[in-house]
Amino acid sequence: METVNAVRGGACSAREVVTACLARIEAIDQKLHAFLSVDGERALTEADRVDGALKRGDALGPLAGVPIAVKDNLCTTFGCTTCGSRMLESFQSQYNAHAVDRLQQAGAIIVGKTNLDEFAMGSSTENSAFFATTNPWDGSRVAGGSSGGSAAAVAARLVPGALGSDTGGSTRQPASFCGVVGLKPSYGRVSRYGLVAFSSSLDQVGPITRDVRDTALLLKVIAGHDPRDSTCVDLEVPDYLKGLEKTSRPIRVGVCSRDFGDGLHPEVESAVNRAIETLASNGAEIVPVDLPHVKYGLACYYLVATAECSSNLARFDGVHYGRRTPTPTNIADLYERSRGEALGPETQRRIMLGTFALSTGYYDAYYLKALKVRTLIRNDFDRAFDKVDVIASPVTPTTAFRLGDKTDDPLAMYLSDVYTITANLTGHCAVSVPCGVDSNGLPIGLQFVGPAFQEQRLLSIAHQYQSATSHHTAAPPCASAN
Amino acid sequence: MKEILDEQTVRHVAHLARLKLSDDDLADVREQLSRILAYVDLLNELNTDDVEPTAHPLEITNVFREDSVGKSWTADAALSQAPQRQNGFFQVPRVLGQGSG
Numbered sequence: 001m002e003t004v005n006a007v008r009g010g011a012c013s014a015r016e017v018v019t020a021c022l023a024r025i026e027a028i029d030q031k032l033h034a035f036l037s038v039d040g041e042r043a044l045t046e047a048d049r050v051d052g053a054l055k056r057g058d059a060l061g062p063l064a065g066v067p068i069a070v071k072d073n074l075c076t077t078f079g080c081t082t083c084g085s086r087m088l089e090s091f092q093s094q095y096n097a098h099a100v101d102r103l104q105q106a107g108a109i110i111v112g113k114t115n116l117d118e119f120a121m122g123s124s125t126e127n128s129a130f131f132a133t134t135n136p137w138d139g140s141r142v143a144g145g146s147s148g149g150s151a152a153a154v155a156a157r158l159v160p161g162a163l164g165s166d167t168g169g170s171t172r173q174p175a176s177f178c179g180v181v182g183l184k185p186s187y188g189r190v191s192r193y194g195l196v197a198f199s200s201s202l203d204q205v206g207p208i209t210r211d212v213r214d215t216a217l218l219l220k221v222i223a224g225h226d227p228r229d230s231t232c233v234d235l236e237v238p239d240y241l242k243g244l245e246k247t248s249r250p251i252r253v254g255v256c257s258r259d260f261g262d263g264l265h266p267e268v269e270s271a272v273n274r275a276i277e278t279l280a281s282n283g284a285e286i287v288p289v290d291l292p293h294v295k296y297g298l299a300c301y302y303l304v305a306t307a308e309c310s311s312n313l314a315r316f317d318g319v320h321y322g323r324r325t326p327t328p329t330n331i332a333d334l335y336e337r338s339r340g341e342a343l344g345p346e347t348q349r350r351i352m353l354g355t356f357a358l359s360t361g362y363y364d365a366y367y368l369k370a371l372k373v374r375t376l377i378r379n380d381f382d383r384a385f386d387k388v389d390v391i392a393s394p395v396t397p398t399t400a401f402r403l404g405d406k407t408d409d410p411l412a413m414y415l416s417d418v419y420t421i422t423a424n425l426t427g428h429c430a431v432s433v434p435c436g437v438d439s440n441g442l443p444i445g446l447q448f449v450g451p452a453f454q455e456q457r458l459l460s461i462a463h464q465y466q467s468a469t470s471h472h473t474a475a476p477p478c479a480s481a482n
Numbered sequence: 483m484k485e486i487l488d489e490q491t492v493r494h495v496a497h498l499a500r501l502k503l504s505d506d507d508l509a510d511v512r513e514q515l516s517r518i519l520a521y522v523d524l525l526n527e528l529n530t531d532d533v534e535p536t537a538h539p540l541e542i543t544n545v546f547r548e549d550s551v552g553k554s555w556t557a558d559a560a561l562s563q564a565p566q567r568q569n570g571f572f573q574v575p576r577v578l579g580q581g582s583g
C-alpha cells in the first residue's frame with residue numbers, strides 16, 4: 001500500500017493521512033452514505049500514537065497509519081455496532097472482533113463503521129434500517145450488498161481498504177458493482193469472533209481493497225488461528241504479498257459453460273470472456289470444467305442460510321441487549337413485539353423461511369434435502385479442482401441495478417448472488433476483481449474461485465490478471481469531487 | 483408446494499419464530515414465502531437418497547481446550563446493554579401465571 005510506505009518513509013504523518021481521509025469522507029459521503037458512523041477524534045488520537053512510535057523509532061505494524069473502514073456487523077468497543085438494524089441501534093459491544101483487534105495491532109486506524117443490509121441479509125444495502133448506500137459510479141444505482149458501505153467507501157477513495165463479511169457473496173458482489181477487489185477467504189481462514197453471526201456454516205470476514213496487492217496485505221493481517229472461533233483452523237498463514245509474484249507452473253483456469261439459471265447479461269458475459277482471453281494470452285491454460293449442480297446452488301443456499309439465520313437471530317429477544325418493546329404485557333409479548341417491531345421485513349422473511357424449513361414435518365423435505373444437495377455441489381467443485389487451479393466466472397449476472405428495482409421482489413434480489421453463493425456452500429476461497437465496464441460505464445467483475453486454503457495461488461492468479469490489465473485503476477467520477 | 487403454506491402454517495411459524503406480525507404482514511409473508519418455496523422445489527429434481535448431508539464445509543468435530551480459569555466479564559459489563567436491569571439481574575416482565583408463553 002502506498003499509504004504504508006508514505007508514513008513509514010516520512011513523506012507524510014499518520015495524522016496528515018487520517019486528516020485527509022476524514023476530509024474526503026466529510027465531502028463525499030453525504031451523497032454516498034457509505035458510513036453509518038465516523039469517529040474522527042478517536043482516529044486522530046490513534047494516528048498521533050503511530051506518529052509517536054515512528055518518531056521514537058519503535059517497530060511499526062504492517063498497516064501503520066492506514067485508515068480502514070469496518071463493516072458495522074463487526075464488533076468494536078468504540079462507537080456502536082448496529083448491524084444496520086433498529087434492534088441494535090444503540091448497541092455498544094464489550095469486546096472487539098478478532099479481525100478488528102488484528103487490524104489495530106497492525107497499526108491500522110479504524111475511521112468508521114460502514115453500512116450494510118440488516119444483519120448482512122441482502123444484495124443492495126437497501127435493507128439497512130438507516131439508509132441505502134449509493135453506487136459511486138452512478139448515484140441512482142445500488143452499491144451492492146451486503147457489504148455495500150465498505151465497497152463504496154473503497155471505490156470512492158474514502159479509505160484505501162475496508163473489511164466486509166461474505167455469507168453468499170457479500171464482499172464480492174458489492175466489490176464487483178463498485179469496481180474494486182473483494183475476497184471471501186476459505187471457511188476457517190479468518191476468525192469470526194465478534195462478527196455478528198448470520199449463517200454460521202457460511203460466514204467469513206474478508207477484505208475489500210482497490211487492488212489484489214492490498215487484499216494480500218490485509219488478509220495476512222486478519223488470517224490465522226484464534227481459539228475463540230472453534231471453526232478457525234490452525235494453519236500457517238503465508239506471506240500473501242510476497243507470494244503474489246510466484247508462478248511456479250503454468251496456471252490452469254477452469255471455465256464452466258453450464259447455465260447457472262441466471263439471465264446473464266451479454267455485456268457481462270463478453271467482458272468475462274475477454275478477461276479469460278487475456279489470461280490465455282498471458283500463458284494460462286483454459287480448461288473446460290463441468291459443474292452439473294451449480295444451478296441448484298441458489299435454492300440450496302436460501303434454505304441453509306435462512307435455517308441458520310433463524311437460529312442465530314433467536315438471540316435478539318429484547319432481554320439481554322438490543323431493543324425492547326416499550327410496554328410488554330408478558331414475556332411472550334415482549335419477545336414477539338420486540339422482534340416484530342425492531343427487525344426489518346427481509347430479516348423477518350428469512351427468519352420465517354428458516355424456521356419453516358427446520359420445523360417438524362418439513363425438516364427432511366427442505367433443510368436436510370438442501371444439505372444433501374450441498375454435498376453434490378461441493379463434489380462438483382472438488383472434482384474440478386483436480387484439473388484446475390481456479391475457476392473463472394462472472395461475479396454477478398448484471399452490473400449494479402437501480403435503487404428500488406428489486407426491493408419488492410425478494411427472489412429477483414436473491415438471483416444476483418447466483419455465481420457467488422457456491423463458494424460459501426463449499427467453503428472454498430473466492431475473489432472478485434474488476435474486468436471492465438458496461439455501456440453505462442458501470443463496473444463488471446470477474447470471479448476466481450480456488451480450493452480451500454489456497455488463497456496464495458488464488459491471489460497470485462488474480463494479481464497476474466491485474467498486472468496485465470488496468471481495469472482496477474479506474475476511479476469513479478465522485479472520487480475526484482474533492 | 484404452494485398449498486403447504488396455508489394461513490395456519492404461517493401463523494404457526496411466526497409463533498415458533500416469536501415474531502408478532504399483523505394480518506397484512508402475514509399475508510405478504512405467506513405470498514412471498516410461497517413463491518420462494520416454489521422456486522426451491524427445484525431441488526426435488528435431484529435424487530439424493532444415497533447422498534450424505536454436508537452441514538459444514540470443514541471436516542472438524544469437537545475442538546477442545548484446556549479447562550483453565552481465564553478472564554471473564556464483570557457483572558456490570560454483562561448487564562451494560564440490558565434494556566432493563568435491577569439489582570444485578572436482567573429484568574423481564576412476570577413469566578409465570580400470565581399469558582400463554
